[in-house]
Amino acid sequence: xxxxxxxxxxxxxxxxxCFLNTPSKADEPTQHEAEKVTESINEKEHKIExxxxxxxxxxxxxxxxxxxxxxxxxxxxxHGVVIPLPVILYSADRGIExxxxxxxxxxxxxxxxxxxxxxxxxQIVPVDESRKIYDFxxxxxxxxxxxxxxxxxxxxxxxxxxxxxxxxKAPKGFQSAMEVIILFIRxxxxxxxxxxxxxKYLPYLLTLFFFIxxxxxxxxxxxxxxxxxxxxxxxxxxxxxxxxxxxxxxxHYYKHLVxxxxxxxxxxxxxxxxxxxxxxxxxxxLMVRLFANMTAGHIILLSLFGLIFIFQxxxxxxxxxxxxxxxxxxxxxxxxxxxxIFTLLSSMYIGSAIEEHSHADHGH
Amino acid sequence: MSLLTPNPGLIFWMLVVFLLVVFIxxxxxxxxxxxxxxxxxxxxQGALDLxxxxxxxxxxxxxxxxxxxxxxxxxxxxxxxxxxxxxxxTIAESKDxxxxxxxxxxxxxxxxxxxxxxxxxxxxxxEVAVLSLEIAEKVLHRELKDKEAQExxxxxxxxxxxxx
Numbered sequence: 001x002x003x004x005x006x007x008x009x010x011x012x013x014x015x016x017x018c019f020l021n022t023p024s025k026a027d028e029p030t031q032h033e034a035e036k037v038t039e040s041i042n043e044k045e046h047k048i049e050x051x052x053x054x055x056x057x058x059x060x061x062x063x064x065x066x067x068x069x070x071x072x073x074x075x076x077x078x079h080g081v082v083i084p085l086p087v088i089l090y091s092a093d094r095g096i097e098x099x100x101x102x103x104x105x106x107x108x109x110x111x112x113x114x115x116x117x118x119x120x121x122x123q124i125v126p127v128d129e130s131r132k133i134y135d136f137x138x139x140x141x142x143x144x145x146x147x148x149x150x151x152x153x154x155x156x157x158x159x160x161x162x163x164x165x166x167x168x169k170a171p172k173g174f175q176s177a178m179e180v181i182i183l184f185i186r187x188x189x190x191x192x193x194x195x196x197x198x199x200k201y202l203p204y205l206l207t208l209f210f211f212i213x214x215x216x217x218x219x220x221x222x223x224x225x226x227x228x229x230x231x232x233x234x235x236x237x238x239x240x241x242x243x244x245x246x247x248x249x250x251x252h253y254y255k256h257l258v259x260x261x262x263x264x265x266x267x268x269x270x271x272x273x274x275x276x277x278x279x280x281x282x283x284x285x286l287m288v289r290l291f292a293n294m295t296a297g298h299i300i301l302l303s304l305f306g307l308i309f310i311f312q313x314x315x316x317x318x319x320x321x322x323x324x325x326x327x328x329x330x331x332x333x334x335x336x337x338x339x340x341i342f343t344l345l346s347s348m349y350i351g352s353a354i355e356e357h358s359h360a361d362h363g364h
Numbered sequence: 365m366s367l368l369t370p371n372p373g374l375i376f377w378m379l380v381v382f383l384l385v386v387f388i389x390x391x392x393x394x395x396x397x398x399x400x401x402x403x404x405x406x407x408x409q410g411a412l413d414l415x416x417x418x419x420x421x422x423x424x425x426x427x428x429x430x431x432x433x434x435x436x437x438x439x440x441x442x443x444x445x446x447x448x449x450x451x452x453x454t455i456a457e458s459k460d461x462x463x464x465x466x467x468x469x470x471x472x473x474x475x476x477x478x479x480x481x482x483x484x485x486x487x488x489x490x491e492v493a494v495l496s497l498e499i500a501e502k503v504l505h506r507e508l509k510d511k512e513a514q515e516x517x518x519x520x521x522x523x524x525x526x527x528x
Contacts, residue, residue: 066367069367137373139374141374142378145377145378145382153392156392156393156397157389157392157393163399163400168403168407179401203386204386206394231369232371232374236379237378240379240382240383295367
């Protein structure tokens with residue numbers, strides 16, 4: 001705000017001096033010189049206006065937020081600290097192409113016949129529009145996902161080592177910290193919801209929980225990717241749950257879809273579509289819930305930080321920082337809750353699909 | 365809107381990475397972890413069961429012990445009673461026997477005394493007879509010498525004979 005004012009005053013000052021100078025110079029005039037002066041004034045004004053516009057542009061909060069939420073072909077920690085990531089493209093005519101995204105750092109963001117478009121999110125499009133390409137790049141999200149996968153594997157194989165080496169001993173240290181969560185997932189989430197055959201699904205559900213949890217938490221770190229707030233990721237997870245549910249569902253589940261018990265025949269016309277929509281609604285809700293929760297959390301946090309840059313006031317900044325700190329704690333909580341809910345609902349869907357109905361149906 | 369359009373490349377990587385993570389963790393992490401947890405639970409349950417069983421056994425043992433003690437006491441009492449009875453009986457029997465024996469001894473002593481007495485009496489009679497014969501002989505001897513002395517002697521003899 002202050003810099004804007006300063007710029008405004010400088011324009012005013014420059015304009016005023018020019019204006020005051022002109023009449024004195026007009027006494028020994030050559031028309032030519034006067035023209036030159038006005039021209040230079042115009043030029044300066046233009047320049048200043050341009051600067052103003054640019055500084056306005058420099059902070060566009062919407063753009064900033066979208067930039068942070070969306071995927072990118074490079075991992076930007078802050079301005080200037082950027083890790084270029086590999087771009088992997090497949091096209092029918094050129095086959096697989098791999099190159100660094102740093103190649104796009106030129107004036108036109110162009111390399112090798114590809115154009116990196118910065119919109120809401122980045123996209124690589126071929127310059128020749130008739131070509132069709134598939135982008136399998138290791139984007140920021142993919143890199144973050146790989147990182148989380150490595151962390152997960154290292155952490156849990158090392159914990160498994162504890163169990164193998166310290167057999168018959170009390171758990172200690174990190175092992176007992178993780179054991180609490182593992183036991184919680186097993187005893188309070190999976191066992192009661194999936195039923196007696198829970199052990200078959202335990203590895204999937206545990207991985208699901210810890211994968212979502214670690215990516216939720218990694219996403220809260222500054223400069224990190226918003227992986228679980230990406231709809232492609234949540235969609236994949238939801239579809240995997242959908243597949244697990246429907247591969248293991250028993251005959252009763254499928255029969256129930258087309259012939260709900262206790263429903264009068266005329267109502268079947270309505271009930272069957274409702275049941276079938278319900279089947280797809282479940283993974284859809286899983287997908288949207290995780291995506292929306294994580295993205296919303298990031299948007300709120302980024303908006304708060306954005307406020308600091310909008311106000312540029314030393315008074316408001318600490319207040320907003322405190323607020324952001326508070327929200328950060330809430331986001332940590334949300335990270336756990338969303339991982340828990342996704343796992344819980346997945347267990348419930350699996351449980352309801354494999355449930356044995358030895359006696360009369362209780363409905364839903 | 366780009367926020368809501370899933371990127372196929374990311375879906376591909378997500379599928380690959382997530383399935384790999386599921387596979388690797390299931391094989392190398394969850395399996396040993398779940399097995400370890402289950403083993404430990406079984407161990408704890410086993411220990412608890414054992415403690416419960418041991419306690420039941422202890423109670424059983426205690427009642428058994430009490431029963432045994434009671435039985436032993438009963439047996440002891442019985443043995444004592446029997447021993448006392450036996451002792452009493454023996455004492456009574458011995459007493460009877462002793463009495464009989466004593467009686468017998470007394471009787472035999474009496475018999476012996478009587479026999480001795482009879483023997484002694486017969487001996488005395490014999491002595492007396494011998495003495496009488498001696499006296500008679502002496503008297504007869506004296507008669508030959510003096511009449512007066514004879515009479516005195518007879519008186520003496522008679523007085524001394526009274527002693528027997």
